[in-house]
Amino acid sequence: MASSSSSIANDSQYCPRWKYDVFLSFRGEDTRRTFTGHLYEGLKNRGIFTFQDDKRLEHGDSIPEELLKAIEESQVTLIVFSRNYATSRWCVNELVKIMECKEEENGQTVIPIFYDVDPSHVRYQSESFAEAFAKHEVRYQDDVEGMQKVQGWRTALTAVANLKGYDIRDGIESEKIQLIVHHISSKFCKSAHSLSFLQDVVGINAHFGETKIPTSNRSQWCSDCRDLGNRRNDYVNNKYDGKCMIPSKLCSMKVLIVLDDIDHGDHLEYLADDVMAAKLLHAFKKEVPNECCKKLSLEVVNQAKGLPLALKVWGSLLHKKDLIQWRRTVDQIKKNSNSEIVEKLKISYDGLEPEEQKIFLDIACFFRGHKRKEVMQIVDSCDFGAEY
Structure with missing residues (x-):
């Protein structure tokens, strides 16, 4: 198996403007009912949004406006060459448009x-292609x-042949199709990875509309963010990979997602972070707090240092509380260190070697406010190896 000539999309090039993941170019009379049909189903079943025109007039001199737009809005184009591909003026005109889009270097891959x-x-252009061009x-x-x-x-x-x-x-043939689908799927997962780190940016909004359960579409079972591709071996190794795979795999599908065994806030945050991501204090569920809460908000912000x-933790405590409860909670925050915060921060401390723990405690207890160079x-x- 050979890979594509360029990466489908790296982190710096990823652009959300694509309407389709894949555009399929092929001569329908040759492969629609065989290879291309099976390839399309394989891509669709893996959650890859693929454009396949079923209404083309194979021998037309020009292609319609909507097809040209679909080529421009597809991140990847797969061109299925068959023996009679070049006999279709439609196909070769389509190919010219595809290569023009690629030459613009806007992240598209052919x-x-x-x-x-x-x-x-x-x-x-030899053999059957020579015959086609002789007629042209x-x-x-x-x-x-x-x-x-x-x-x-x-x-x-x-x-394109180069x-x-x-x-x-x-x-x-079936094994070749699986290889192609798996290769495309893995590349799209990587392309979505950069978006997974935007969950805490204030101003990144996402809203759920009415949730409708489809009756004819398959459901997705996310077992600890592992199974997102309907393949036994297509699970991810950790929550970060799973988090980046969700928008890539499910963005173009109607799915029923069953969240089972969600026993900690972090779980839901990784599965639906844009909904759960709090703004400012994780308490308002909107960017700007009410005027009456601003004073107390600033006290909490100051206390957080x-x-x-x-x-995040204190904001969750304050969420949906009235002003009297806010006042009591803020007073309590000032008096007592929050155990959950200490517990989470202590994980980093516990990961240090014994000698490093001693150095950390020396610095934390005796050198707060001192200049780094002096310490x-x-x-x-x-x-003790200060630089390390």
């Missing part, structure tokens, strides 16, 4: 699939503009 044709036949040239022999169009088809075919893709002439974890000199004089 992957050729050589179904029952040698890649060299596509690259050099006869058709346009007295048409200068038409011959320029034919030359554009040749250029596009040569360019990209790395999949040659599936040998081997079991810049510790986000304290704001390092003292620690270095004890041969």
